[in-house]
Amino acid sequence: MIQFPSDFVWGAATASYQIEGAVEADGRVPSIWDTFCATPGKVENGDSGAVACDHYHRYKDDVALMKELGLKAYRFSIAWGRVLNGRTVNQAGLDFYSNLVDELLSAGIEPWVTLYHWDLPQTLQDVGGWTNRAIVDEFLYYADVVTKALGDRVKRWITFNEPWVFTYLGYASGVHAPGITHIPDYLSSAHHFLLAHAKSVPIIRANSSDSLVGVTLDMTQPEGDERAAERLRALHNGWFLDPIYFGHYPAEVVEIYEQAGYMPEIQPGDMEAIHGKPDFLGINYYTRQTIEADESDPVMLSRPVHMDESEYTEMGWEVAPESIYRMLKHNNERYNPGAMVITENGAAFQDVVSADGQVHDDRRVAYYNGYLTNCQRAISEGVPLMGYFAWSLMDNFEWSFGYSKRFGLIHVDYETQQRIPKDSARWYSQVIKNNGF
Ligand code: FCB
Numbered sequence: 001m002i003q004f005p006s007d008f009v010w011g012a013a014t015a016s017y018q019i020e021g022a023v024e025a026d027g028r029v030p031s032i033w034d035t036f037c038a039t040p041g042k043v044e045n046g047d048s049g050a051v052a053c054d055h056y057h058r059y060k061d062d063v064a065l066m067k068e069l070g071l072k073a074y075r076f077s078i079a080w081g082r083v084l085n086g087r088t089v090n091q092a093g094l095d096f097y098s099n100l101v102d103e104l105l106s107a108g109i110e111p112w113v114t115l116y117h118w119d120l121p122q123t124l125q126d127v128g129g130w131t132n133r134a135i136v137d138e139f140l141y142y143a144d145v146v147t148k149a150l151g152d153r154v155k156r157w158i159t160f161n162e163p164w165v166f167t168y169l170g171y172a173s174g175v176h177a178p179g180i181t182h183i184p185d186y187l188s189s190a191h192h193f194l195l196a197h198a199k200s201v202p203i204i205r206a207n208s209s210d211s212l213v214g215v216t217l218d219m220t221q222p223e224g225d226e227r228a229a230e231r232l233r234a235l236h237n238g239w240f241l242d243p244i245y246f247g248h249y250p251a252e253v254v255e256i257y258e259q260a261g262y263m264p265e266i267q268p269g270d271m272e273a274i275h276g277k278p279d280f281l282g283i284n285y286y287t288r289q290t291i292e293a294d295e296s297d298p299v300m301l302s303r304p305v306h307m308d309e310s311e312y313t314e315m316g317w318e319v320a321p322e323s324i325y326r327m328l329k330h331n332n333e334r335y336n337p338g339a340m341v342i343t344e345n346g347a348a349f350q351d352v353v354s355a356d357g358q359v360h361d362d363r364r365v366a367y368y369n370g371y372l373t374n375c376q377r378a379i380s381e382g383v384p385l386m387g388y389f390a391w392s393l394m395d396n397f398e399w400s401f402g403y404s405k406r407f408g409l410i411h412v413d414y415e416t417q418q419r420i421p422k423d424s425a426r427w428y429s430q431v432i433k434n435n436g437f
Pocket of ligand 1: 398
């Protein structure tokens with residue numbers, strides 16, 4: 001029997017642009033993802049979040065489904081461009097989230113709110129987006145508006161989702177919105193993210209008494225050559241977490257970026273402002289990164305290796321359940337964050353609706369089983385993991401992959417918007433009920 005602590009938080013997660021649709025409703029202004037999706041060749045099949053799961057109109061039914069599954073918590077994000085047009089508050093947009101929060105609370109489900117899950121208003125991108133230091137004040141203004149409106153009822157806040165992804169994929173590799181390919185823009189964006197995150201924490205705490213405020217990172221877990229693994233962790237995790245927990249960027253990476261002339265402008269007082277322990281560290285974790293040493297790459301020191309014996313998901317991500325245990329142990333020792341939460345974990349598989357009208361997603365059940373078993377193992381060894389959110393509550397718009405990847409516990413028919421809880425949803429529901437399996 002795998003048993004979890006009695007106060008363990010069991011949830012499922014989504015994000016605004018991936019599920020809401022209704023992009024023109026009630027005064028919402030366009031985001032960089034609307035623009036990106038409208039740019040030919042950026043998103044598979046020309047898909048966009050214009051309709052998605054139509055959650056904006058169906059949120060009551062969706063909350064009812066969550067209640068049926070017995071979810072204790074629901075993580076969702078706010079679309080900045082629904083609640084603000086420039087600095088003008090759009091009350092209708094704010095009301096949507098306020099109603100959603102009330103609906104959740106009356107269903108006995110704790111709302112966990114992410115302020116920024118990538119859908120930056122396009123007007124802010126037009127003046128440089130995350131590369132422009134002025135974004136920090138814009139974010140603080142936005143965070144203040146949202147937490148003033150919802151802070152009496154929402155007590156769990158996540159400032160940002162996956163800063164490496166939205167800064168690196170958005171501004172260096174260009175595979176995410178806004179599609180820029182300039183490494184210095186990645187690093188200035190990352191620096192402005194750090195400032196925006198850190199400076200928003202006291203504002204959120206002031207507007208939402210007795211709340212917990214955290215930040216969510218996509219943690220890489222490189223496995224193979226140890227020296228190269230250390231380098232990859234410094235490049236990916238350390239660049240964001242060392243400033244927060246230690247007050248400085250990792251020295252070995254600074255050296256690399258300095259030589260290349262990539263370093264962002266750091267103003268006096270910045271690192272002191274960034275240095276500060278959030279109430280919890282949110283971690284999104286799906287797979288490990290298997291590597292072997294390769295000295296011909298002086299930055300990465302390694303190259304990726306495919307594990308022929310392993311199972312891979314539709315994303316091409318290796319199913320590596322034991323690595324979540326090692327990742328949790330490592331980060332707990334390195335950063336001593338006090339409390340950690342898995343804010344996303346899950347898998348995309350090629351689901352089919354069977355003749356019986358059900359979705360028998362055994363591989364997803366096995367995936368969850370393996371990762372949760374290893375989360376519990378970490379907890380039993382003293383890792384302060386306080387909760388777990390499955391990604392995702394329902395199939396949705398998977399960014400540059402469009403609708404081609406299904407991660408949901410609930411199947412969505414995008415033609416009819418019919419929801420069908422998959423076998424994994426039923427399994428997870430039992431896990432929550434029994435607080436283990
Ligand atoms: C994470 C994102 C989330 C979802 C999953 C599959 O990087 O935070 O929105 O797309 O991956």
